[in-house]
Amino acid sequence: xxxxxxxxxLPNVGKSxxxxxxxxxxxxxxxxxxxxxxxxxxxxxxxDKRLERLAEIYxxxxxxxxxxxxxxxxxxxxxxxxxxxxxNQFLSHIREVDAICHVVxxxxxxxxxxxxxxxxxxxxxxxxxxxxxxxxxxxxEKQHLKIVKSAKSGNKESIEITQVMExxxxxxxxxxxxRSVDLNPExxxxxxxxxxxxxxxxxxxxNVLESELKDKNTSLVKSVQALAEKExxxxxxxxxxxxxxxxGLDRAEQIEFLKELGETESGLDRMxxxxxxxxxxxxxxxxxxxxxxAWTTLKDSTAPVAASVIHSDFEKGFIxxxxxxxxxxxxxxxxxxxxxxxxxxxxxxxxxxxDGDVIYFRINA
Numbered sequence: 001x002x003x004x005x006x007x008x009x010l011p012n013v014g015k016s017x018x019x020x021x022x023x024x025x026x027x028x029x030x031x032x033x034x035x036x037x038x039x040x041x042x043x044x045x046x047x048d049k050r051l052e053r054l055a056e057i058y059x060x061x062x063x064x065x066x067x068x069x070x071x072x073x074x075x076x077x078x079x080x081x082x083x084x085x086x087x088n089q090f091l092s093h094i095r096e097v098d099a100i101c102h103v104v105x106x107x108x109x110x111x112x113x114x115x116x117x118x119x120x121x122x123x124x125x126x127x128x129x130x131x132x133x134x135x136x137x138x139x140x141e142k143q144h145l146k147i148v149k150s151a152k153s154g155n156k157e158s159i160e161i162t163q164v165m166e167x168x169x170x171x172x173x174x175x176x177x178x179r180s181v182d183l184n185p186e187x188x189x190x191x192x193x194x195x196x197x198x199x200x201x202x203x204x205x206x207n208v209l210e211s212e213l214k215d216k217n218t219s220l221v222k223s224v225q226a227l228a229e230k231e232x233x234x235x236x237x238x239x240x241x242x243x244x245x246x247x248g249l250d251r252a253e254q255i256e257f258l259k260e261l262g263e264t265e266s267g268l269d270r271m272x273x274x275x276x277x278x279x280x281x282x283x284x285x286x287x288x289x290x291x292x293x294a295w296t297t298l299k300d301s302t303a304p305v306a307a308s309v310i311h312s313d314f315e316k317g318f319i320x321x322x323x324x325x326x327x328x329x330x331x332x333x334x335x336x337x338x339x340x341x342x343x344x345x346x347x348x349x350x351x352x353x354x355d356g357d358v359i360y361f362r363i364n365a
Contacts, residue, residue, distance in 0.1 A: 003296070004041075004069035005203075005275045006097035010124050013105035014207040014240035016040075019072035021243035022268055040072040046276050046294070047269040048283060050326050050356065054292040057334060066283055066294040068276060071097055091135045091197065099201045099279050101271065102128065106206040106220035106237075121206070121224045129198070130175060136196045137172040140165060143194060164190045172198070180231070201278045203234035205271055213239045214262055234274045238267020282355035285326065286310070287335075297353060306353040307361045317364040321347045326356040 009015045023042025045065040055063050073093050094100065104121045144165050150158035164187045171181045177198035183191055191199055206224040208216070216237045228235035243266060246254045258266060280299045284306055285292070297306040308315035323345045328338045335358075338344055353359070 003098050003279050003281065004071055004096075005099045005101050005279075006071045006073050006094050007101045007103060008073050008094060008128060009103035010105070010128060013103050013124070015103045016072055017240035017244050018103060018205070018207065018238070018268070018271075019070060021240065021247040022070050022272075024247055042070050042072075043067050044070055044272060046272055046283070046296075047265070048294050050283075050285065050330075051292055051294055053330055054285060054287045054326070054358070057329060058287045058289065058292055060287070060289060060292045062291040062293075064291055064293040066296045068272060070101070073097075091132070094132070094197050095195055097200070099203065099275055100197075101203045101205055101275055103205045103207055103240075104224050106218065106224055107209040107212060108220075109209070119220065121220055122227060125204070125224070125227055129177060132197045133172050133175055133177060136178060136198050137169070140169055140172065140194060140196065144169065161190055161193075165194070168194070168196070168199075177231075201233070202231065203236065203271070203274050203278055204228040206235070206237045207240045208237060210239050210242050213237070213242065213267075234278050236267060236270045236274055238271060243268050282353065284353050284355070284357045284359055286360070287329075287358055288360075301353050302349060303347055303351040303353055303359070303361070304349055306359070307363070310361070314361060314363050318349060319362040319364050321351055321353075322360040322362065323347050323351070324358045326358055329358060 007015050007019055019040060019042065022044050023040075045067055048065055051063055051065055054060075071093065102125065104124055105119060106121055108119055144162070147158050147161055147165070151162040164183065167183070167187075168178045168181050168191060171178065178191065178194075178196045179199050179201070181191075204224050204227060206221045208218070208221060212218055212221075221237055225235050227233075242261070246257050246266060247268075249257060254266065258264065276296075281296050282299050282301075283294050283296060285294055287293075295306070295309050297309050303321040304315045304318040307318050307321070324335060324338045324343065328343045329335060332338050332341065332343075335344075
């Protein structure tokens, strides 16, 4: 599944530092706006301790995690929706992602200039959000003009589309994002076709100094958290500087370093997991002597749909799914024991795949 998350924010908030740590892809960094012009893309592994445990049990030749793509989008500034600072180009890149990770500077450092000369996370967020809202407003007004004639002539589908458009337009005109509009499931499906930026789920990422990581309760961090809660968005705190430092260490050294900071997992691991969850995804696993592997499917996928993630032909040829819970394998120590106690389930086409299912698909070749 090609799902991706765009990293946005004002210039100099730590976006590229975090992206570098995420992907070790070496996005260009400089202490001034617009140093990142083309969006940088990086594929990252989704952390999953279940893979290590299954590898202990199955002793496979390969371990393959599931992955997500992150896109580092150049710093937005005031006026981006009017084309300021190559703004339109950046906005078109944001339209192409599935979710947004909004990096917010929540630290003071006189050596790093702030694009507005003062540190105010709430204001920073509102500048970026306002530009995204203006861009959506412009796009949706144009779409509305095109369809309104068809709706006036009585076309049922056009009337439904127009009604959803008008609900969203009135929110955008109040400077509220499209995701704040209360839509039923059918209306949500229609809204997705408008290709709006502010309908996408958001994860706010408060970037702090190393010295502030232990305390995560500074007034700047709290202001970002309050914003996230108000918007019903995701929220994580991390230190881009620390993440960059530990990205070059091996796993054991990272764990040791984090332990000294009083952390059990890195900020990036929390960020990746939060973005993954926000995209409404679940992980199912396959395990055998050849490989232990994590796969991604949308929440509420049926077994044949999940099987199609492995190979497109598997949906058509699906016979049944033999399912074990990861917890059962973990507790009992082997798939044979899971079968012995009668916890292996045989499921059909209507089975809804759950996070942590270990599945063997029977397929009609």
